[in-house]
Amino acid sequence: MLIWKRHVDIYDELALVDTCIRSSLKSNLHILNDTLSDLLATGGKRLRPALVLLSAQFGRYDRDKLVPLASAIEIMHMATLVHDDVIDDARLRRGRPTTRSRFGNNVAVFTGDFLFTKAFTLITQSTTPENMHLLALAIKAICEGEIEQYESRFRSSVSIRHYLKRIARKTAILFELSSYVGAVEAGCSKQTSRLLRKLGFDFGMAFQITDDILDFTGQQAVMGKPLCSDFRQGVYTLPVIYTARDPRYSEQMRAYMVKDDLTEEDIAGVGRLVEQSGGLEYAKNLAMTYVGRCRSYLDQLPDKPAKGALSELLEELVERKY
Amino acid sequence: MLIWKRHVDIYDELALVDTCIRSSLKSNLHILNDTLSDLLATGGKRLRPALVLLSAQFGRYDRDKLVPLASAIEIMHMATLVHDDVIDDARLRRGRPTTRSRFGNNVAVFTGDFLFTKAFTLITQSTTPENMHLLALAIKAICEGEIEQYESRFRSSVSIRHYLKRIARKTAILFELSSYVGAVEAGCSKQTSRLLRKLGFDFGMAFQITDDILDFTGQQAVMGKPLCSDFRQGVYTLPVIYTARDPRYSEQMRAYMVKDDLTEEDIAGVGRLVEQSGGLEYAKNLAMTYVGRCRSYLDQLPDKPAKGALSELLEELVERKY
Numbered sequence: 001m002l003i004w005k006r007h008v009d010i011y012d013e014l015a016l017v018d019t020c021i022r023s024s025l026k027s028n029l030h031i032l033n034d035t036l037s038d039l040l041a042t043g044g045k046r047l048r049p050a051l052v053l054l055s056a057q058f059g060r061y062d063r064d065k066l067v068p069l070a071s072a073i074e075i076m077h078m079a080t081l082v083h084d085d086v087i088d089d090a091r092l093r094r095g096r097p098t099t100r101s102r103f104g105n106n107v108a109v110f111t112g113d114f115l116f117t118k119a120f121t122l123i124t125q126s127t128t129p130e131n132m133h134l135l136a137l138a139i140k141a142i143c144e145g146e147i148e149q150y151e152s153r154f155r156s157s158v159s160i161r162h163y164l165k166r167i168a169r170k171t172a173i174l175f176e177l178s179s180y181v182g183a184v185e186a187g188c189s190k191q192t193s194r195l196l197r198k199l200g201f202d203f204g205m206a207f208q209i210t211d212d213i214l215d216f217t218g219q220q221a222v223m224g225k226p227l228c229s230d231f232r233q234g235v236y237t238l239p240v241i242y243t244a245r246d247p248r249y250s251e252q253m254r255a256y257m258v259k260d261d262l263t264e265e266d267i268a269g270v271g272r273l274v275e276q277s278g279g280l281e282y283a284k285n286l287a288m289t290y291v292g293r294c295r296s297y298l299d300q301l302p303d304k305p306a307k308g309a310l311s312e313l314l315e316e317l318v319e320r321k322y
Numbered sequence: 323m324l325i326w327k328r329h330v331d332i333y334d335e336l337a338l339v340d341t342c343i344r345s346s347l348k349s350n351l352h353i354l355n356d357t358l359s360d361l362l363a364t365g366g367k368r369l370r371p372a373l374v375l376l377s378a379q380f381g382r383y384d385r386d387k388l389v390p391l392a393s394a395i396e397i398m399h400m401a402t403l404v405h406d407d408v409i410d411d412a413r414l415r416r417g418r419p420t421t422r423s424r425f426g427n428n429v430a431v432f433t434g435d436f437l438f439t440k441a442f443t444l445i446t447q448s449t450t451p452e453n454m455h456l457l458a459l460a461i462k463a464i465c466e467g468e469i470e471q472y473e474s475r476f477r478s479s480v481s482i483r484h485y486l487k488r489i490a491r492k493t494a495i496l497f498e499l500s501s502y503v504g505a506v507e508a509g510c511s512k513q514t515s516r517l518l519r520k521l522g523f524d525f526g527m528a529f530q531i532t533d534d535i536l537d538f539t540g541q542q543a544v545m546g547k548p549l550c551s552d553f554r555q556g557v558y559t560l561p562v563i564y565t566a567r568d569p570r571y572s573e574q575m576r577a578y579m580v581k582d583d584l585t586e587e588d589i590a591g592v593g594r595l596v597e598q599s600g601g602l603e604y605a606k607n608l609a610m611t612y613v614g615r616c617r618s619y620l621d622q623l624p625d626k627p628a629k630g631a632l633s634e635l636l637e638e639l640v641e642r643k644y
Contacts, residue, residue: 080435083431109434117465118462124454132442136442136443144436147428150429151351151352
């Protein structure tokens with residue numbers, strides 16, 4: 001992320017997280033090392049570790065405890081990405097072939113399990129059983145979110161409430177836990193921990209809604225995956241759900257939803273519909289509502305340098321193009 | 323297993339494990355409940371929980387701690403089975419359709435993750451961070467074993483040493499840990515814990531070799547999956563490896579190994595070769611060697627009722643037909 005260049009202290013801590021991740025993910029198996037180097041090379045925004053570390057800076061920042069914890073959370077996230085790609089039959093992520101497409105489902109499944117196990121191993125060394133329990137619940141929520149998403153594929157009647165519940169499970173809960181365990185491990189007050197927890201959740205919601213908008217408006221080259229990839233797989237996100245519920249566009253949108261072989265022209269048609277119906281606009285506004293809530297939590301937090309960094313992170317989230 | 327009928331005390335404890343597993347595996351998601359009931363209905367031998375509980379009976383048996391621990395280990399095992407089936411494209415396990423074939427890879431992957439997470443959650447409540455760490459290492463070994471097995475598929479030059487290392491990772495290490503954590507949690511002496519640990523490992527080796535023999539000699543109806551399923555998938559187990567290294571049979575066996583579309587006649591041919599070459603015999607003898615080692619560890623253990631049950635378990639392992 002751009003903001004790290006302006007916040008050298010966080011940038012340096014995140015570099016330690018990267019080193020920790022790299023050193024934990026060594027294996028004697030040739031093929032596993034290949035898949036892991038591939039994963040590491042694709043990078044990622046490291047948002048969850050950033051939330052852990054920034055939240056911890058509101059208390060007593062203990063690097064030796066926090067860097068492994070932040071790394072473990074990122075490794076958990078990497079595990080869900082690898083498994084996610086098995087589900088989606090995804091061929092590209094962040095512009096590079098996925099583990100699944102390079103090595104097959106088989107290797108992808110156990111690479112994900114390997115990552116989970118590594119994450120749990122790291123976590124048992126760096127946090128309390130209570131936090132460990134909370135993190136396990138977060139992963140459970142992600143699994144339920146992914147299964148629910150699969151179950152409701154191609155279902156044209158998905159409600160906005162349903163969508164919000166899904167993205168909470170899929171994304172926001174792990175963000176929530178990241179900021180919360182960071183705060184708790186650093187011994188922040190109850191009030192500060194509570195604010196950071198809420199901030200993490202709403203940040204996650206805004207992040208996922210923005211992600212879903214970018215699936216329509218992003219540039220393929222920058223996104224590193226085909227546009228409208230969710231729609232192609234029958235996963236209907238907020239702009240589509242909104243459009244399908246608007247009487248003026250419902251019929252047209254539902255025609256695309258039930259169509260068997262979508263052409264590129266159809267996909268372009270879907271893109272026009274979510275624009276015309278105001279579905280994209282609605283999603284952007286909702287993302288901004290969550291960002292607004294994050295700002296109000298920020299305002300209530302004690303004055304610390306991390307506050308500035310979190311504030312800029314929010315700006316960047318809203319303006320991001322990938 | 324038959325022996326549980328003769329050991330009512332263990333049978334009752336295993337029934338508690340089943341109840342614990344059932345109550346942990348509830349989900350609000352319809353589809354997840356379906357896959358989990360399916361998994362639970364297929365049963366399984368519950369060997370790992372039995373090892374945990376029997377080992378603990380050499381010390382101070384604390385049911386409230388041990389039943390959740392034994393359940394967690396079984397849930398971990400169930401998770402690896404579900405993921406294993408994604409890899410193998412397996413359609414049947416224990417005579418029932420696999421999660422993968424009923425619900426697709428997608429659901430199978432996250433059902434497995436859900437199970438892992440549940441297991442870790444249960445474990446954090448019932449054991450020390452040290453044991454937790456050991457169990458995570460066992461799962462890591464299973465992942466590595468599975469990936470390695472996939473990597474060496476259709477490789478006709480696999481050595482016996484290679485095979486033994488693979489089944490240690492795939493199977494024996496979790497058996498080893500089961501008996502070890504049972505012993506440690508019950509406060510057994512170092513010597514007793516060490517013996518039980520070794521017994522678990524060798525039991526696991528004997529169990530897996532027997533499993534691999536049954537893939538050739540078992541009855542399809544009893545096994546609940548097609549015969550020679552490993553060979554069909556390019557996974558070469560001990561009887562095949564032995565045969566391929568015998569100059570008298572090597573050429574014939576390697577011809578089957580490189581053949582693209584194996585007919586049922588070919589499969590029957592493979593079955594005859596492993597019989598004629600003495601490959602099956604060799605595997606049986608090796609399994610008996612491991613069983614013999616288990617018996618010698620048993621002899622050195624203090625006299626407790628669990629000793630009799632373990633001894634019968636060994637008998638049953640050797641004679642099992644499924």
